[in-house]
Amino acid sequence: MGAAAPIGATARAKVNLYLHVVGRRPDGYHLLDSLVVFADVGDRLTAVPAAGLTLAIDGPFADGLGDGSDNLVMRAGLALRAALGGDTPGAALRLTKNLPVAAGLGGGSADAAAALRLLPRLWDRRLPADRLEALALSLGADLPVCLAGGPRLVGGIGEDVVPPPALPPAWLVLANPRLPVATAAVFRERQGPFSAAGRWREVLPDARALAAVLADRGNDLAAPARRLAPVIDEVLDEPAALPGCLIARVSGSGATCFGLFADAATAARAAECLAGRRPPWWVAAAPMLTADGAD
Numbered sequence: 001m002g003a004a005a006p007i008g009a010t011a012r013a014k015v016n017l018y019l020h021v022v023g024r025r026p027d028g029y030h031l032l033d034s035l036v037v038f039a040d041v042g043d044r045l046t047a048v049p050a051a052g053l054t055l056a057i058d059g060p061f062a063d064g065l066g067d068g069s070d071n072l073v074m075r076a077g078l079a080l081r082a083a084l085g086g087d088t089p090g091a092a093l094r095l096t097k098n099l100p101v102a103a104g105l106g107g108g109s110a111d112a113a114a115a116l117r118l119l120p121r122l123w124d125r126r127l128p129a130d131r132l133e134a135l136a137l138s139l140g141a142d143l144p145v146c147l148a149g150g151p152r153l154v155g156g157i158g159e160d161v162v163p164p165p166a167l168p169p170a171w172l173v174l175a176n177p178r179l180p181v182a183t184a185a186v187f188r189e190r191q192g193p194f195s196a197a198g199r200w201r202e203v204l205p206d207a208r209a210l211a212a213v214l215a216d217r218g219n220d221l222a223a224p225a226r227r228l229a230p231v232i233d234e235v236l237d238e239p240a241a242l243p244g245c246l247i248a249r250v251s252g253s254g255a256t257c258f259g260l261f262a263d264a265a266t267a268a269r270a271a272e273c274l275a276g277r278r279p280p281w282w283v284a285a286a287p288m289l290t291a292d293g294a295d
Contacts, residue, residue: 004048006094007122009114009295012042013099014106014146015172015251015258015288017210018217020195029141029157030187033197035164037151038293039172039258041286043098043107045073045114047122050092053077057095064101064180071095076112076139077119083135084125091122100282102180104225104252109142116147117295150292153199165200167290170207171267173239175274176256176282177231186253189224207262211246214260218249225254232257238278242270260288 016034023031043059055068055077065071073095081088093115099107116136120126127135136143141158152161198217204210226232232254239259240248244266248259261267264287271285 006046006048007118008044008046009118010042010044010293011099011107011110011114011146012038012040012149012289012293013174013286014110014142015039015174016104016219017214017249018198019219019221019252020198020217021190021220022197023194025157030190031156032154032158033195033199034154035151035198036145036154037167038149038289039174039284039286040289040293041098041174041284043111043114044096045111045118046094046096047091047118049122050090052090053081053093054091055093055095057097059095059097061097061099061101065095065097068095072108072112072139073115076115079135079139080116080119080127083127083131084123088125089123091119100176100178100180100256102182103176103256104181104183104250104254105174105256106142106146106252109140110146112139113143113146113149114295116143117149148292150289155197166203167288168204168206168210169290170210170288171261171264172286172288173242173245173259173261173267173271173274174251174256174282174284174286175235175239175258175278177235177278178280178282179229179231179255181225181229181232181253181255183253185228186221186225189228190221191224195220207246207260211260214247214249219251221253222250225250229255231255235281238274239270242273244270
């Protein structure tokens with residue numbers, strides 16, 4: 001018999017359409033209110049059965065991750081294997097890193113969440129949903145929403161994850177100057193009062209209506225991120241100036257910025273134009289997923 005064919009899962013880019021810091025716990029963790037969506041572009045994780053648990057990394061942004069021994073994918077795999085029991089098989093994992101590292105796109109968390117979805121399929125073993133969600137949160141605050149894999153309103157430190165009102169079709173143009181920005185440093189740099197929650201209940205008819213609602217909301221991490229990495233000002237200005245861009249924002253803690261577009265053709269032309277103007281940058285156009293994405 002030949003070698004087993006690998007199975008795979010996609011770790012899609014996480015985008016915060018808005019992100020409000022609404023408080024802080026006594027232990028120092030910030031309390032958030034955010035609308036998270038996923039763009040249909042991301043890293044790819046594959047797995048085949050093996051005696052132990054290993055991780056190989058390739059792809060255009062592999063150099064930013066070292067040898068993978070302390071990668072969050074490995075930590076997720078080891079934690080899941082322990083939770084499932086000592087006789088759980090192993091796996092040879094391969095991560096193709098297509099997203100920039102430390103980019104405000106939740107890449108590491110999305111990769112780890114892909115492992116938590118992929119390995120139970122490979123091993124044909126499942127944890128109860130509540131235990132899997134608790135395991136995800138123990139690995140990082142972004143893991144629960146990345147495990148869900150679709151649009152979610154996120155509260156608390158990341159553990160409160162619920163579906164939003166239905167979102168309209170829209171497209172995203174993502175731009176990153178290939179400069180990593182540490183999320184912890186951005187939170188430390190944040191100043192000023194806390195914001196109110198920004199949630200709404202109505203179903204929005206189209207991307208223009210979505211942009212109008214987002215115009216009254218913001219990203220409370222944008223200002224500290226821009227102080228730490230002033231190039232973000234340039235990155236934010238570029239998609240905002242593209243024809244058809246409805247609104248432009250910093251995603252998460254940066255340095256990635258996104259522009260929201262109403263249709264695929266306009267987004268594709270905008271991305272092509274931006275990539276031509278800023279050839280060193282990473283630029284991608286992708287649909288915004290309005291439902292949970294399949295692997």
